[in-house]
Structure formats: C-alpha cells, structure tokens
Amino acid sequence: MSKLIYNPKFRAWFIQGCVVVILLTLLGMAAYNTSENLSKAGITTGFGFLEETAGFDISLKLISYSRASTYGRAFLVGLLNTLLVSGIGILVSTILGFLIGVARLSPNWLISRMAAVYIEIVRNVPLLLQILFWYIAILNPLPRPRNAMNFMDTFYLCNRGLIMPSPIWKPGIIAAPIALGTAIVVSIILILWAGKHQKKTGKRFPAYWTSFGLLIGLPFIALALADFPIIWEIPVLHGFNFRGGATMLPEFIALCLALSLYTAAFIGENVRAGIMAVDNGQWEAAFALGHRPGATLRLFIIPQAMRVIIPPLTSQHLTLVKNSSLAVVIGYPDIVHVFAGTTLNQTGQAVEIIAVTMLVYLTTSLSISFIMNWYNRKTSIMGA
Amino acid sequence: MTEKIIGKNPLKEWKPRPDLPPPVRDFGLSGWLRKNLFSSAGNTFFTLIGITIIWLTVPPFIQWAVINAAWLGDNRSACDYLLEGEKNGACWVFIKVRLGMFMYGFYPDPERWRVNFALCLLALGALPILTTGLLEKNLRRIVYLIAGAIVCTVFFGPFPGLTAAMFLSAPLLLSFTPLARQIPVRGWNWIFLFTIYPVIAWFLFTGGIFGLPYVDTHQWGGMFLTLVIAGIGIAASLPIGILLALGRRSSMPVTKTLCVCFIELIRGVPLISVLFMASVMLPLLLPEGTHFNKLLRALIGVALFYAAYMAEVVRGGLAAIPKGQYEAAQALGWGYWKMMGLIILPQALRLVIPGIVNTFLGLFKDTTLVAVIGLMDMLGIVKTALADTDWLGFPKEAYVFAALTYWVFCFSMSRYSMSLEKRFRVNRR
Numbered sequence: 001m002s003k004l005i006y007n008p009k010f011r012a013w014f015i016q017g018c019v020v021v022i023l024l025t026l027l028g029m030a031a032y033n034t035s036e037n038l039s040k041a042g043i044t045t046g047f048g049f050l051e052e053t054a055g056f057d058i059s060l061k062l063i064s065y066s067r068a069s070t071y072g073r074a075f076l077v078g079l080l081n082t083l084l085v086s087g088i089g090i091l092v093s094t095i096l097g098f099l100i101g102v103a104r105l106s107p108n109w110l111i112s113r114m115a116a117v118y119i120e121i122v123r124n125v126p127l128l129l130q131i132l133f134w135y136i137a138i139l140n141p142l143p144r145p146r147n148a149m150n151f152m153d154t155f156y157l158c159n160r161g162l163i164m165p166s167p168i169w170k171p172g173i174i175a176a177p178i179a180l181g182t183a184i185v186v187s188i189i190l191i192l193w194a195g196k197h198q199k200k201t202g203k204r205f206p207a208y209w210t211s212f213g214l215l216i217g218l219p220f221i222a223l224a225l226a227d228f229p230i231i232w233e234i235p236v237l238h239g240f241n242f243r244g245g246a247t248m249l250p251e252f253i254a255l256c257l258a259l260s261l262y263t264a265a266f267i268g269e270n271v272r273a274g275i276m277a278v279d280n281g282q283w284e285a286a287f288a289l290g291h292r293p294g295a296t297l298r299l300f301i302i303p304q305a306m307r308v309i310i311p312p313l314t315s316q317h318l319t320l321v322k323n324s325s326l327a328v329v330i331g332y333p334d335i336v337h338v339f340a341g342t343t344l345n346q347t348g349q350a351v352e353i354i355a356v357t358m359l360v361y362l363t364t365s366l367s368i369s370f371i372m373n374w375y376n377r378k379t380s381i382m383g384a
Numbered sequence: 385m386t387e388k389i390i391g392k393n394p395l396k397e398w399k400p401r402p403d404l405p406p407p408v409r410d411f412g413l414s415g416w417l418r419k420n421l422f423s424s425a426g427n428t429f430f431t432l433i434g435i436t437i438i439w440l441t442v443p444p445f446i447q448w449a450v451i452n453a454a455w456l457g458d459n460r461s462a463c464d465y466l467l468e469g470e471k472n473g474a475c476w477v478f479i480k481v482r483l484g485m486f487m488y489g490f491y492p493d494p495e496r497w498r499v500n501f502a503l504c505l506l507a508l509g510a511l512p513i514l515t516t517g518l519l520e521k522n523l524r525r526i527v528y529l530i531a532g533a534i535v536c537t538v539f540f541g542p543f544p545g546l547t548a549a550m551f552l553s554a555p556l557l558l559s560f561t562p563l564a565r566q567i568p569v570r571g572w573n574w575i576f577l578f579t580i581y582p583v584i585a586w587f588l589f590t591g592g593i594f595g596l597p598y599v600d601t602h603q604w605g606g607m608f609l610t611l612v613i614a615g616i617g618i619a620a621s622l623p624i625g626i627l628l629a630l631g632r633r634s635s636m637p638v639t640k641t642l643c644v645c646f647i648e649l650i651r652g653v654p655l656i657s658v659l660f661m662a663s664v665m666l667p668l669l670l671p672e673g674t675h676f677n678k679l680l681r682a683l684i685g686v687a688l689f690y691a692a693y694m695a696e697v698v699r700g701g702l703a704a705i706p707k708g709q710y711e712a713a714q715a716l717g718w719g720y721w722k723m724m725g726l727i728i729l730p731q732a733l734r735l736v737i738p739g740i741v742n743t744f745l746g747l748f749k750d751t752t753l754v755a756v757i758g759l760m761d762m763l764g765i766v767k768t769a770l771a772d773t774d775w776l777g778f779p780k781e782a783y784v785f786a787a788l789t790y791w792v793f794c795f796s797m798s799r800y801s802m803s804l805e806k807r808f809r810v811n812r813r
Contacts, residue, residue, distance in 0.1 A: 016638040023642070030669040037668050108427050109420035110434040124794035125787045126749040129763060133787065136770070137779040322654035329756055340660055350664045358653045358661075365652035 034351060041348060049347045050075070056342055058333045060249055071343050078338030079360065085255050085334065086321045092260035093320060094313070097267025104272045115268065122265040128326055130262055135254035135330040142250075145241050154234055156242065162253060165232040166246035172229035179222035180215070187211030251332035255324070263320045267313060274309035275301060307379050314372040318365055325361075335360060449474050449784075460774055478778045479785045482769045486785070489605015489760045495597060498588045499608050501540045505548055506615075508532040509581060513573050514800075529553050551580065578619065601679045605760030607789060613679075613686060613751045613761065618744050620687040625694025626733075630724065632695065633702055643695070650692035655750055659685045663757040682754045690747045697739035701732035734808055741801035745794055752790075762786055 004010050038045060050072035057067055062080045065073055103115040122130075140159060143149065148158035156163040187210075194207035223229070235245025278301050286296040327334040328341055340357045344350060407415075421431045452473025454463045463475035479486070488496050512525070529552035537545025555572035589612070592598040604612065631643035650658065662685035666676060705728055713723035733740070755764035766782045769775070 012636045016636050019642070020638060033671050034668045037672055040672065106430070107420070107423065108430050108434075111430050114434055114437070120795065121791065124745075124749075124791045124798065126752040126763075126790055128752040128755070129783060129787055129790060132763065132767075133780075133783040137783045140779070141777075325654040325656045326753070328656065336654075336656060336660075340657065344664065350668055354657065354661050354665055358649075358657050361654060361657065362649065362652040366648075 038351075043348045045349070045351065047352060049349050049352075052347075054343070054346075056346070058338060059331075060252065060333050071347070074343060075335070075339050075356075078333060078335035081332070081338075082321075082324055082327075082334040082336075082360075085252065085259070085327065085332070086324045088256050089259035089263065089320050089324065090317050092256070093263035093267055093316075096260060096264035097313075097316075098271050100264055100268030101271025101275065104268060105275055119265045119268055122262055123269075127258060127262045127323055128329060131254055131258040131326055131330060134257050135250065139250040139254055145237060148237070148242075154232075156235060156237075159250065160241065160247060161250045162248040163235045163242045163245050164248065165234050166244070168231045168233055170229035170231070172226035175222040175226045175229075176219045179218040183211075183214040183218040187214055190214075249332070251327070251330050254330060255327050255332050259320055259323060263316055263323075266316050266319075270309055270312040270316065271305075273312075274305035274307075277308045278304045310375060310379070311372060314368060314375075318368050321364055321368075322361060448472055463778070474781050474784070475778050476781065478775050478781050482775075482782075485606060485769055486762065486765055486789075487606045488608050489765050490603045491599060491605065491608065492597070492603065495591070495599055497540055498591070498596065501536065501544050502585045502588045503611070504536060504539070505551060505584065506577075506581065508536075508548065508552060509573065509577050513570065513577070547584065551576065551584065554580075582619075601677055604679070606765045607762050609679075609759065610748075610751050610761045613683060613754060613759075614744075614748045616683055617686040617690060617747050617751070620683075621690040621694050621743075621747065622740070624687065624691035626698050626729065628691060628695035629698035629702060632699055647692045647695050650689055651696070655686070655689050655753055656756060658689045659753060659757050661685070678757070679759060682757060682759055686747065686751065686754070690743060690750075693743050693746070694740065697736050697743055698732065700739065701734075701736035702728065704735050705732050737808065738801055738805050741797065741804070745797055748794060748797070749790065762789065 035045070051070055053067075054069055054071050054074045055067055056074075058065055058074065058077050060081055061077045062084065063073075063077060065077045100115050100118065103111050104119070106112045106115075139161075142157060142159045145156070145158045145160055145163075148156040148163070150156055154165050187207075190211055191207045194205040198204050233244045235242040237243075282300050282304065283296060286300045291299065324334060325336045328337040331337065335357060340353055344353045347353075422428045452466075452471045454466060454473060454475045454477050456462065457477045458481060459477075462477045465471065466473050466475055484493070484496070488499060491499060512528070529549065532552050533545050533549035536548035555576050558572050587593060588596070589604070590599060590601070628643050628647060631639045632647065634640050634643075659682060662681045663678070666681055666684075667674075670676065709727055709731065710723065713727045718726075751761060752763045754761050755767065758764070760768065763786065766786050770779055770782055
C-alpha cells in the first residue's frame with residue numbers, strides 16, 4: 001500500500017482523478033442551480049429568443065435595422081459597431097504609435113522629450129477614465145446645434161457630434177470601386193514584380209510610390225470620366241437640429257480618440273524597443289555602404305525591427321479590440337452594450353448571451369493570435 | 385650630438401602649444417542647441433513643430449489650471465464667476481469640498497481614521513521589504529518600529545499605536561526565538577503582511593468589534609475602495625497565477641489541459657465581460673437564496689482575470705530557467721514542491737519582475753471597470769459627485785483630478801519596478 005502512495009504515476013493519476021471529480025461535481029451543481037433558478041424566473045433556455053422582435057432602437061447602425069428587427073439582427077449591428085471602432089482604432093493607433101516610437105528615438109531633443117512625456121502621461125492613466133474624460137468633460141459641454149462650431153459652413157461640431165456632408169451616389173459611381181479594385185490588383189502585381197526584379201538585377205523600382213499614385217489616381221480618373229457622379233448633401237441648421245448630412249456620434253468620437261491615443265502610447269514603446277533591438281552595427285554597415293539615414297531606416301532597420309515589433313504589436317491590437325468593450329460605459333452601441341446590455345435586460349437569457357459575447361471575443365483573439373504565430377514562424381531566423 | 389644635426393628646433397626643446405579652446409559652435413548653450421535641435425533643415429522644422437505644439441497646449445492649460453482657477457472658498461459661489469464670465473478656469477474648490485468623498489466614498493466621517501490607520505500600517509509594514517539595505521540592521525529596525533509606533537500613537541491614539549508596535553515588532557522578535565529563527569526577519573515580514581495584516585485591516589474596515597461601529601461594504605468607496613480592490617487583486621492573482629503556470633507546465637495531462645483552457649479562455653475575453661459574468665451569472669449558478677456581496681463578486685472577477693495574465697508572465701520566467709537547475713534539485717532527492725519553492729520559482733520570479741509589475745499596473749488601472757457593475761470606486765464616485773445638482777458643470781476638474789491621482793500611483797509603481805530591475809540585474813552579474 002505504501003508503495004502505491006509513493007508511486008509517482010499513481011499519485012499523478014489519483015490527483016487528476018480527484019480534480020476531475022471535483023470539477024464535474026461543481027459543474028453539475030452549477031448546471032442544476034442554473035436550471036432551477038431559470039425555471040423559477042420563467043425563462044426558457046435556448047437560442048429561440050434571437051428570432052424575437054427586439055423593440056429597441058440603436059443609434060448607430062451599419063446595416064438596416066429598426067425597432068421591428070429581431071434580436072439576432074441587433075446582435076449583428078452591435079458586432080459590426082465593435083468591428084468598426086476596433087478597425088479605426090487599430091489603424092490610427094498603429095500609425096500614431098509608429099510616429100511616436102520613431103520620435104522617441106529622434107536625435108532631436110525636443111521631439112524625443114515630447115514623445116516621452118506623451119507616453120508617460122497617457123500610459124499611466126486608466127483607459128476608462130480617458131474615455132469618460134473625452135466624452136463627459138470635452139464633448140458633452142460643446143455648444144448646442146444652434147451655436148455649433150462652424151467649419152466653412154460644411155462641418156459642424158456640437159454636442160450632437162460632428163456633422164458633415166454625406167455623399168449621394170449616382171449610377172455612374174460604379175466606376176470608382178472598379179477602378180480601385182484594378183489599382184489594388186495592379187499594385188500587388190507591381191510590388192511582387194519589383195521584388196523579383198531587384199533580386200535579379202539589383203535595381204530598385206519605386207513600386208510603393210507608383211502603387212500609391214495608382215490607388216489615388218485611377219479612381220480619380222474614373223470619376224472624372226464619369227463626370228463626378230456624387231452630390232454632397234450639406235447639413236443645414238433647421239430649428240434645433242441639423243437636417244441632411246451625416247452625423248458622427250460623440251460616443252464614437254470619444255471612443256475612437258481614447259482607444260487610439262491610449263494604444264498608440266503602448267505601440268510607441270513597442271516600436272522603440274524593436275528599433276533598439278537592432279544591432280548598432282547594422283546602422284554602421286548601412287552607412288559604410290553609403291546609404292543615407294532615411295534609406296538605412298527604411299531598408300535595413302525597420303525590416304529587422306519588424307520581427308521584434310510584430311508580436312507585441314498584434315497583442316496591442318488584440319487588447320484594443322477587447323478594450324473597445326468599454327464602449328458600454330458611454331453608451332456607444334457595441335456588442336456588449338446592445339447584446340450583453342439591452343438584450344440581456346429585456347430577455348433575461350444571461351447564460352446564452354454572456355456565452356455568445358465571450359465566444360465572439362474569444363474567436364477574434366484566437367484567430368488573430370493564430371495569424372500572429374504563423375507570421376512568427378515565417379519570419380523567425382532559420383536555425384536560431 | 386645628433387640633436388644638433390636635426391636643425392633649428394631640436395626635439396628636446398619641443399613643447400606643445402596650449403590647447404585651443406573648443407569651437408564655440410559645438411559647446412555651450414548654442415552648441416547644444418545646434419546639435420540637438422537645429423542640426424539640419426529637417427531637424428529645425430521638427431523643432432519648430434514641437435515648439436508650436438507646446439505653445440498651443442501648455443500656456444492655455446496653465447491659464448486654466450492655475451492662473452484663472454478658483455482656489456479659495458468652500459462653497460459653490462466661489463466658482464460662479466467661472467460659469468458666468470468670460471474667464472476660462474478650473475474650479476478647484478469643487479475638488480476641495482468633495483475631497484473626502486473622492487478618497488473614502490460614503491465611509492462615515494468619524495470612522496475614516498480607521499482607513500488611514502490601516503493604510504499607514506500597510507506602509508509601515510511594507511517599507512522594510514520594499515527598501516533594501518536601509519533597514520537591514522537590527523538597531524535600525526528597532527528605531528524604525530519605535531518611530532512607527534510613536535507616529536501611530538500621535539495620529540490615531542494609544543490603542544492603534546499599541547497595535548502598530550505589536551505588528552511591527554513581531555517579525556523581529558520571532559526571528560530571535562530559536563524555533564522561528566530559520567526564517568529571516570524579511571521572511572517573517574512577508575508572512576505577517578500576507579496573513580496577519582489582512583485580518584487587522586478587515587476588522588478595521590468593517591468594524592463591529594472592539595467598540596468600532598460597523599461599516600457595510602456598500603459604504604466603501606473612492607480611492608480607498610480602489611486600493612482595496614487593487615491590493616486584494618494583487619495579493620490573490622500572484623499565487624493563483626503561479627499555480628496556473630505550474631499547472632500549465634506540469635506533465636499531468638488533465639491538469640495541463642484545464643490550466644491551458646482557463647488561461648486562454650480568460651485572456652481571450654475582455655475584463656468587462658468577466659465582471660458581467662460575475663455580477664449576472666454568478667447568482668444564477670449558486671443555489672437560490674445565496675446572497676453574494678457585490679464587492680466580493682467584483683474581487684473574484686478581477687483576481688481570476690489577472691491570475692491568467694500573471695500565469696503567462698510566470699510561465700515565461702519558468703521557461704527561462706535552465707534544465708540543469710531542475711536536474712540539480714532532483715539529484716538532491718527533493719520533491720516537486722521543495723524544488724519549485726526553493727530553487728526554481730525564486731529564480732523565475734526574479735527574472736520576470738518587470739512583467740509582474742506591468743500586470744499589477746494593468747490591474748490597478750482596470751479596477752476602474754468595477755464602476756461599470758455599480759461599485760463606487762474612484763471613477764464611480766466622481767460620476768456620483770458630478771450628478772450633484774449643486775455642483776453641475778465641473779466635469780473637467782473632477783476627471784483631471786482623478787487622472788492625476790491614478791497617474792501618481794501608476795507612475796511611481798513603474799519607476800519602482802525600474803529600480804528593482806536595475807538592482808537585480810546588478811546582483812546577477
């Protein structure tokens with residue numbers, strides 16, 4: 001018997017067996033309690049509620065939605081709003097973060113100090129506080145639509161948000177997306193060809209600048225040929241509010257601002273660490289070959305730094321997506337607000353709704369980290 | 385003889401001329417400016433942009449926060465001129481009047497000394513651990529604890545002073561007794577801070593014994609509640625995180641799978657959904673009629689959430705320990721826990737101190753999220769204070785003040801972590 005107790009294999013299996021039994025018991029109890037509690041509250045489990053009419057309105061919708069739509073539709077609207085704010089946040093914070101990271105390493109004393117001050121201020125204040133600051137302390141006290149801040153009679157900033165002209169498309173507009181698509185395809189081919197061309201001949205072709213020109217120029221030419229089939233609807237003050245135009249909600253502005261500025265500080269630090277991780281000898285080697293500082297940064301340092309930067313950068317993006325759930329605090333209709341808030345309060349389907357909400361975030365996180373791992377494998381130094 | 389042949393200036397007589405002064409262009413203030421700010425056209429351009437940005441932001445802010453601000457007075461009328469007139473300034477009177485609320489929430493006024501005393505005790509107990517060298521000698525320790533007891537007696541009365549004296553001297557006394565001598569004073573300090581202190585703090589905060597009036601947890605609030613949540617969250621998430629990290633690296637398949645699932649699940653979702661789960665789903669999972677304190681629910685959510693992050697940090701440290709350390713411990717015939725506790729974890733944790741402190745920082749900042757489920761932490765109380773009809777219209781002041789408070793805590797924590805990192809790096813080399 002004592003032999004059995006000191007047998008590591010037996011002990012391992014015994015402990016694991018105990019853990020499993022305890023866990024199953026707890027789960028069983030939780031499931032039993034939940035079903036009891038739910039049946040007492042008169043709530044039927046299952047996803048049938050997704051087909052029911054929601055009956056509430058959502059202030060920002062990218063797809064058609066009304067009071068008469070279903071909870072399922074509301075879920076989609078919330079999901080798209082989350083993706084919208086995360087997408088914009090990721091884009092802006094990455095660009096800003098790279099600028100800050102490079103500025104932090106700038107030989108210019110003033111610029112590098114300013115970047116450091118920015119990072120230290122923004123990083124050490126909770127994001128939720130920053131969101132509330134922008135929303136309650138900055139955007140809410142803005143003047144009413146009557147006394148809105150006027151920018152050239154086309155843009156108005158007031159406590160209802162940023163009101164701007166909205167485009168009305170005419171039939172000929174189809175030319176623009178076609179031109180844009182063509183430009184993208186041509187650019188990709190061009191960039192791939194330029195890479196091969198450089199490997200073969202050693203000559204560089206300015207592929208990025210050319211494709212940049214293509215991406216802007218082709219749609220413009222297409223629109224010009226179709227005689228600019230867009231009419232801009234200019235907002236006009238009418239009584240107490242604006243008529244026409246599109247409105248950017250203050251919740252949206254506050255959330256985008258806070259998320260981008262906050263994440264940019266972290267990304268800036270990641271970028272700085274990445275650039276500093278590149279050996280000084282790489283700079284010297286590039287200078288010895290006669291490259292200018294700008295070209296050195298672009299051709300030698302950044303490509304090597306990217307290997308260090310990408311993993312933390314992706315995890316910052318992931319954090320941003322998760323942080324976008326703070327939208328619920330200021331009432332931006334993201335998935336947590338619409339689904340885990342209003343829908344949950346109306347239907348009481350706590351288990352299903354929390355599970356689905358968590359699943360959405362989990363799927364996003366896992367897929368992004370899957371892509372990141374793939375990228376890491378692809379770019380890691382072979383044999384090292 | 386040869387010297388004469390060389391010519392008019394034989395080598396022997398050669399004297400170096402005095403050094404030339406450094407070129408004015410490269411040294412002094414103008415040289416520094418030239419080098420750091422105006423070294424090229426592009427650099428000058430960036431410097432000008434920077435000066436413009438500073439010019440556009442700093443003077444208006446100082447104008448608002450200092451020059452035009454209302455500092456004096458103790459009621460609303462002191463700030464009336466800010467809302468009526470053209471002057472754009474901050475109403476710091478609002479903060480001054482509401483300071484007690486921001487710090488303690490709705491904790492009854494005459495009982496607030498208990499919070500102060502508990503925090504003071506924490507600071508006194510933690511100082512010998514946080515500083516090295518300063519309080520290492522026994523004589524210095526004795527002076528320190530006498531001073532601490534006197535300070536507590538002066539500020540809080542004789543009974544708290546006695547408590548402080550006992551709490552501070554016990555680790556020292558224990559280290560002299562033959563049985564407990566195996567653990568150094570520092571170790572006893574840690575043990576006291578993690579076992580005795582929470583009990584003292586709990587009785588101080590809630591009261592109900594020793595003639596202290598009872599204070600319910602829903603009256604807790606402000607910075608005090610933030611510190612309670614952060615403190616308990618930090619103290620709970622580190623041990624749970626270590627266990628999870630060990631589980632993730634264990635060779636037992638079931639334990640490993642469970643730990644991996646837990647960590648990845650928690651890390652994949654936002655804290656707000658975990659808090660929602662704790663506040664909405666936990667009552668469903670428990671038998672009917674079980675009442676669960678709202679604060680406790682939030683604490684469970686925060687601690688479990690950050691335990692998952694902590695586990696990943698600790699795992700990084702465990703992975704960095706060479707295999708030889710494990711083998712050496714096993715060669716000594718040590719069991720798993722002895723090996724981990726005495727050989728592997730001390731090295732691993734030391735390696736990942738920056739990561740641990742970063743996680744603590746994240747936890748501290750994320751305590752603000754408990755305001756979403758209705759707790760009155762610093763942010764929640766600011767919102768409540770802003771809804772007061774007597775003081776409408778000063779959100780900027782309140783949020784700037786809250787931001788400053790958080791900033792001071794977070795910034796000092798990150799600086800402390802940096803110094804810690806430096807110290808340990810020096811020790812390793």
